Amino acid sequence: MNLPVHFGSPHLLLLLLALPAVVLLAKRSLAGLDPIRRTLAVALRLAVVGCLALALAEIEWRRVDDRLTVIFVVDQSLSIPPKQREEALRFVGEASGHLDPTTDEALLIVFGKDASIETKLVKNQTLPTISSVIAPEHTDVSKALRLALASFPQGSRKRIVLVSDGNETRGEMAKEVELARQQGVEVSVLPVHYKYANEALVEKITVPPQAKLEQPFTGRVVIRSFAKTDATLRLYLDGGLEETRAIKLEPGLNVETFQWSLGRAGFFSVEATIETPNDTLYQNNEAHSFVHLQGESKVLYVYGVEGESEPLLEALERERIEVEAIDATAFPFHPTELQSYDAIILDDVPSADLTKQQQSNIEYAVQHLGTGLIMIGGPDSFGAGGWIETPVEDALSVEMEIKSKKIIPKGALAMIMHSCEFADGNTWAVRIVQAAIDKLSKKDEVGVLIYDWQGADKWLFPLQPATNKARLKALCNTMPAGDMPTFDPTMKLAVNGLIKSTATVKHMIILSDGDPQQPSAKTLADAVKHKITISTIAIAPHGGPNGFEVNLMKKIASKTGGKFYLARDPRQLPKIFIKEAARVSRSLILEETFRPRLRHTGEVLKGFHPDDFPPLHGYVMTQTGPGTTKERAQVLLESHKGDPILAYWRYGVGKSIAFTSDARGRWAKDWLAWPKYTNFWAQCVRWASKELDDSPYLVTTSVKGNRGKLILDAVDEDGTFVNHLEVAGIARSPRDKRTKLKLRQTAPGRYEADFDADETGTYTATILTSEPGQEGGESFTTGIVFPYSDEFRRLEANPRGLARAAKRTNGQVIDPTAEGFELASLFEHNLSAEEAFLEGWPWLLALAIGLFPLDVFVRRVMIDYEKHWARFIGVFARILPGGGGPRPPRQATGTLGRLMERKAEVRDERLPSTIAAAGAAAAKRFEARVAADAPGAKSGDQGKSKGKAPAAGAAGGDGGPPKEERLYTSRLLDAKKRALRGQRRPSDGDEKK
Amino acid sequence: MSPRGLSRLGLPILALALVAGGLGCDPSTTADASDATADGGAAATSTPDAGAAAPDEVPGPILPERASEAPGVAAVFGGPGVGPSSFSYPRAIAFDGRDGGFYVVDRRAWVRRFDAEGRPVSQWQMPEHENGNPRHLKVGRDGNLIVADTHYYRVAVFSPEGVELRAFGERGQDDGKFLFVTGVAEDAATGDVIVCDYGDDVSRVQRFTAEGELLGAMGGLPGEEKGRFQRPMAAAVGADGRVYVADSCNHRIQVLDATLQNVLAVWEGFRYPYDVDVAPDGRVIVAEYGNNRISLLSPDGEPLWTHGRPGRGRDEVATPWGAAFVPGGDRALVTDSGNHRLVVLELP
Missing domain, CATH: 3.40.50.410 (von Willebrand factor, type A domain)
Known part of the structure; x- marks a missing residue:
């Protein structure tokens, strides 16, 4: 059947049989109502029941969609x-x-x-x-x-x-x-x-995974070409072009081999790319692989001061330790270049000489590649070299800031800023002062002086400890840019402030273009007398490098023991300021003669005895021990004040040693002649150097789509599985994006981790195993190659x-x-249609719910429907031409008046019983909204009378009072009377309706 | 929320938003091309390039007819910018006694000439200004400009059109040479030139013939005593030949005799006085860079009247570098440097 309406549970339609029953029931229960109301109520009830029945029967409208x-x-x-x-x-x-x-x-x-x-x-x-x-x-x-x-x-x-x-x-x-x-x-x-007619692609490149230093190894490149063509093959090592070849390709597979021998140890990515004149897809023109070269131990030695490193270098040479000596400007920039070194030595190198990235690479190398780190002291090393809060400090075994001493060494720094005349001068001033504040330790004092254009030479903020660096830096943002007429007032303020300070090191920095009037001789003399050093920085002086402004500023610096700088470009300023600010931390240097005390020999100082060590004449103060981040570090040698001289610890995969005195003539001159000097340094360097990996554990990798997997099989020499290791690592993408890895144990001795790779090329992964609670472990470096998508391979x-x-x-x-193909067939309506059904029960249910209260309303609420209907009609009667006159309003008043009269009458009638009166009062309450103008309403006996009042009389002749009106209320009144009297007989005039 | 409630809330908010937007987008709000930092003075942080040649529009006169007798600001002219009516940190100002016209030099090394009513007439740029711009200038009795070419360690004389006629001086600490030349003045009677300079261990005043022959000097090593100076910034010659020197970093004016041998008077109470000028009746006007005000003194140095306080408003000044009497002496023109404008003062 194709009816539009469909029933889900047609048997429930039987509920409709209840409808007549509803009518019958209503007849009884609604008997008291007047006809109109009763009909309404019944109709509503029927409707409600009907709706419910249909809803239960799951009525549905069916739609057939021809779309x-x-x-x-x-x-x-x-x-x-x-x-x-x-x-x-x-x-x-x-x-x-x-x-x-x-x-x-x-x-x-x-x-x-x-x-x-x-x-x-x-x-x-x-x-x-x-x-x-x-x-x-x-x-x-x-x-x-x-x-x-x-x-x-x-x-x-x-x-x-x-x-x-x-x-x-x-x-x-x-x-x-x-x-x-x-x-x-x-x-x-x-x-x-x-x-594809002219496509060429590199299928793969293979190189042996391991190779020996200085020994040639062979690599092969497999190229597939669709046509005969010339091509250029390029081979890259770690991103640098190693070889270019012009080759001829035949259709099908072509193989090119190459032989390389490398002089550097480490982990290298290898890449081959191909270029042809008529190539269509470029994405498949490259392939990646990697090779691991093992080499001899080599140490990178960075010196801060030229010409003073001979003693140490000679000593290491005697011990046949291979050393590459450079100064800080030649320090490698790329992290992979650090791989070839087993240890890095920083000898009195200030932190300003290495960029933040280089410092970060050192920390990475120690933590993840196992490179060793040794920092040797000097006037520009450790805290005095500005290494506070750098990545290198994290890797070292000592802390640069001293917190635990009773008298904490501190410095005081005053900065005079006259910087307004060059472009963005004020912005630069703010920036460099903030950079200098960052370099100070919290106990150091700092203050800034300026000329305020409103006429004052004054402190921007006076000399105070740098405990709340954020606040001081924020104050710098309000630095006004005034053209300072003379140096003297601000310098006097600064000198006086520094004289009052209890800092051990007092320093001033002046930044200016040199125009202001020079300071008085007395001011300079006072500075010298109180050991206040003044460094001056000339920026954009009008007279150039040979102008007398430069002379003036040079003189100020040289008279007071400070340094002069000529900055041609504001970008040089931050480095200068940081370096100068670090001078304040000279307070960390202690120059006294003492014999270092041996606390333990540990592994580093095996074979040394307490009396072996000659005196030292100075060191940089540092800190380890409980309460610092370097609690784990071991102090082997300490000074007469208990400060570390030689301290070491393990950091990640690597190890680091801090030697806070120096290795040359300044503080260690007695050591240079010491026969054990060579042994000492050789042992330190060897201990810190990277360990060779000859571990029996095996690392394998796999690639699926863009997901890489690392698997470590930890089996020791006896063949037993090693379980419960903690294995963690880092995967580094070709563009140096790093992802942390944690390998979970998935089987006896087997640990796995996955990661997502969204770049093509060779990823490097280093993992470190450690047994819980133990220090150190095995480290592994491997590569994972993610080739180009198969999209470009199948073709x-x-x-x-x-x-x-x-x-x-x-x-x-x-x-x-094909013959006979019609495009229109795509839009042919030859599919079986889907039927859609619209369910009806929500609507029906809503309707039922809505009608139910209406039913109640109809039954309970007294509304004079006739009167309202009449009025309604009346309105139209007025509007329509020839309609009736405005009868109802007059009637209303008339009726109301009559009603009131009637009320009064009734009251006067003096009802015989108070009960009747009470009943009347009660009945009055039920006198709901009786419209006074309906013809029947004026039968003032809205129930309050005994119902026997001559209703007709009261009506005033407008037709007899409709019986329905007085029925309900009068009945109620009677019923009340009955109840009160206890009588059961119905009162007169009571009609059962 | 009922729809009615929403609209009740939404309309006021919409109205507020429109009002706020209208207020915020006011294009004429504080046209501070000069820096918006808390200071009022110094750095226009960008280096404005050389402007147009001759002005193509002729703005109205700067110097209005005498409107009132009350002392104070008669007119304010200019603002930051590079057009003919704008200045970029104007510093020096000098009047031509013959016709009442005047010259203004700003930090871009432009020398601009205005007529007696204050209309721009012409402008030219110093031939060499890479190292810096001239800090001071005066109009000689022959109508030529005597310029303190500060960062070139010399005094140069230009025609009103900017043709360099002659120059003298070279860098040096000895007398007869110059370091930073900061002030020049001409003794109209003799044609001699008074030159102030300062620098490394030098703060002095020297007197030369018009051709550059040294006649006398006072000062040398900087100092605070009478007869010594700290950064003299300007000089002026009175009718009787007296020399008034703005001894800026000593916060005083020193009055010397014509031969520069004696100090006749020392007037204190200033803060970084950068310019000084003398009226025919002997009154002296001083531009105080540090106090951000202009001071008028009697011929004996008694303070008569001051004008200005730090700020940008009409009655305020910001780091003024120059002040000069309008010929006649009843008005003065001030270079309100930090506000990049000229202020005409009606003097009491």
């Missing part, structure tokens, strides 16, 4: 050549010409790795290009089909037209096809065919998968060139 929705799912991934991609869009455009807007809907979905709805198609749509972003380096057909299935509207017939080469690199199409079949969606396919269409999809869903395999 058709066609979704074109078009592959725009890069495996398809551009021409074919455009043709696919053109095809869709042509097909849209057969769209019938009244019954059809069409969508275009494009996909690559992602799928996106490009547009809703209109008739004769043109599609020059797509605007969706779909990551075309991959093909994920299943995602696109999933999106299409979700995009169909309810109730229409559904067809998908899939245009693709079938080369999926992600996901599985078959699952979605099955879903489509279940949902009655027809999937027709249009396979895209193409042929041929895969129509079989598509054909299968079509077959499963009764779709067609479209061949636009």
Whole structure:
């Protein structure tokens, strides 16, 4: 049957049989109501019951939709050549010409790795290009089909037209096809065919994973070419071009070999790229691999002061430790360059000489690559060298700031800023003062002086401890830029402030262009007398480097023992200021003669005895011990004051040693002649150096799509599995993006971790194993190669998968060139229609719920329907021509007046019993909204009288009082009387209605 | 929220938003091309490039007709910028006694000439100004400009059109040479030139013939005593040949005799006086860079009247570098440097 209405549970329609019963019941229970009301109430009840019955019977309206929705799912991934991609869009455009807007809907979905709805198609749509972003380096057909299935509207017939080469690199199409079949969606396919004529691609590059230093190894590059062509092959080592070759390619596979021998140890990525004149896809022109070279131990030695390193270098040479000595400017910038060194020695190098990135690389090398770090003291080392709060401090075994002493050494720094005349002068001033404040320790005092244009030479903020650096830096933001007329007032203020300070080191920095009037001789003399050093920095002096302003500023510096700087460019200023601020931390240097005390020998000082050590003449104060971050560090040698002289610890994979005195003539002159000097340093360096990895553990890697996996098999020499290790590491992408790894144990001795890689190339992974509670462990470095997407590798269409999809869903395999193919067939309504049902129960239920209170209302609430109806009619009667006169209003007053009269009458009647009166009063309460103008209403006996009052009389002759009116209330009154009297007989005039 | 409630709330908010937007987008709000930092003076942080050649518009006169007798600001002219009516930190000002016209030099080393009513007439740029710009200038009795070419350690004389006629001086600490030349003045009677300079261990006043022959000097090493100076910034010659020197970092004016041998008077009570000028009747006007005000003194150095306080308003000044009497002596023109404008003062 094709009825428009359908019942889910037709048996419940039997509930409709209850309707007559409702009527019958109503007859009894509603007897008291007047006819109109009763009818209404019954009708409402019938309606409510009817609605409920139908709702329960699950009434449904059936809709048959003749709509058709066609979704074109078009592959725009890069495996398809551009021409074919455009043709696919053109095809869709042509097909849209057969769209019938009244019954059809069409969508275009494009996909690559992602799928996106490009547009809703209109008739004769043109599609020059797509605007969706779909990551075309991959093909994920299943995602696109999933999106299409979700995009169909309810109730229409559904067809998908899939245009693709079938080369999926992600996901599985078959699952979605099955879903489509279940949902009655027809999937027709249009396979895209193409042929790459001139493509060349690098299949892979292989090199041995391990090689020996200085020994040649062979690598092979496999290239596939579709045509005979010339090509250029380039080979890269760690990003640098090593070799370029011109080669000739034949169709098919070509192999090129190369032999390299490398002089540096470490982990290197190797890359091969190919270039041909007519190449179509560039993404597949590169392949990556890596090689690990083991080498001899080599140490990188960085000296801060030229010419003073001979003693140490000679000593190490005697011990046959290979050392490369450089100054800070030659320090490598790239983290991988640090790999070739087993240890780094910083000998009296100030932190300002290395960039933050270089310092961070050192910390990384120690923590993750196992490189050793040794810092040797001097006037520019440790805290005095500004290494406070640097990454290198993190890796070292001592803290630079001293917190635990009773008399904490502190410095005081005053800065005079006259910087307004050069471009952005004020901004620079703020910035460099803030940078200097950062370099101070919290106990150091700092103050800034300026000339305020409103006429004052004054402190921006006076000399005070730098405990709240944030606050002081914020004050700098209010620095006014005034052109200072003379140096003297601010210098006097500064000198006086510094004289009053209890700091051990007092320093002043003046930044100016040299224009202001020079300070008085007395001011300078006072500075010298109180050992206040003044450094001056000339920025953009008018007279240039030879002007007398420069002379003036040089003189101030030299007279007081400070340094002069000529800054040609404001960008030099921050470094100068930081260096100068660090001078304040000279307070950390203690120059006294003492014999270092041996606390333990540990591993480093094996074979040394307490009396062995000659005196030292100075060191930089540092701190370790409980309460610091260096609690774990071991102090082997200490000064007469208990400060560390030699302290070491393990940091991540690596080890670091801090030697706070120096290794040359200044503080260690007695050591240079010491016979054990060589042994001492050799042992330190050897201990700190990276350990060779000859571990029996095995690390393997695997790659699936863009997910890399690391597997560690921890089996020790006896063949037993090593369990419960803590294994953690870092994976570094070719562009130096780092991902933390934690390997979890998945089987006896086996630990695994995955990570996502979104770059192509060689990723480096270093992992460190450790046993819980123990220090140190094994470290491993390996590479993981993520090649280019398969999208660029297969380069041929895969129509079989598509054909299968079509077959499963009764779709067609479209061949636009075939005879008899009609484009209009795509829009044919030959699919089985889907039935849609609109459920009726929510509406019916709502209706029932709405009607029910209405029913109650009708029964309970007294409204004089007749009167209202009459009035309503009356309104129209007035409006309509020839209508009746405005009778009702007059009647109203008249009636109301009569009513009041009647009321008075009744009262005067002196009812015999108070009960009657009470009853009257009670009845009055029920006198709800009686419209005074309805013809029947004026029967003033709205129940309060005994009902026997001559209603007719009171009515005043407008027809007899309608019986219905007085019925209810009078009955109520009677009933009350009865109840009170205890009588059972009905009172007079009581009519059962 | 009911729809009615929403609209009740929404309308006032919408109204507020419109009002706020209207207020905020006021384009004429404080056109402070000069820096917006708390200070009022110094740095225009960008280096404005050389402006146009001759002015193509002729703005109205700066010096209005005498409107009232009350002392105070008669007119304010200019503002930051590079156009003909704008200044970029104007410093020096000098009047041409013959026709009442005047010259203003600003920090871009432009010398601008105005007529007696204050209309711009012409302008030219110092030939060499890479190292810096001239801090002071005066109009000689022959109408030529005597310029203190500060950062080139010399005194140069230019025609009103900017043609360099002659120059003298070279860098040096000895007398007869100069370090930073900061002030010049001409003795109209003799044509001699008074030059102030300061620098490394030098703060002095020297007297030369018009051709540059040294006649006398006072000062040398900087000091606070009478007869010594600390950064003399300007000089002026009175009708009787007396030389008034703005001894800025000693916060005083020193009055010397014509031969520069004796100190006749020392007037204190200033704060970084950067310019000084003498009227025909002997009254003296001083521009105080540090106090941000202009002081008028009697011929004996008694303070008669002051004007200005730090700020940008009409009655305020910001780091004024120059002040000069308008010929006649009843008005003065002040370079309100930090506000990049000129202020015309009606004197009591």
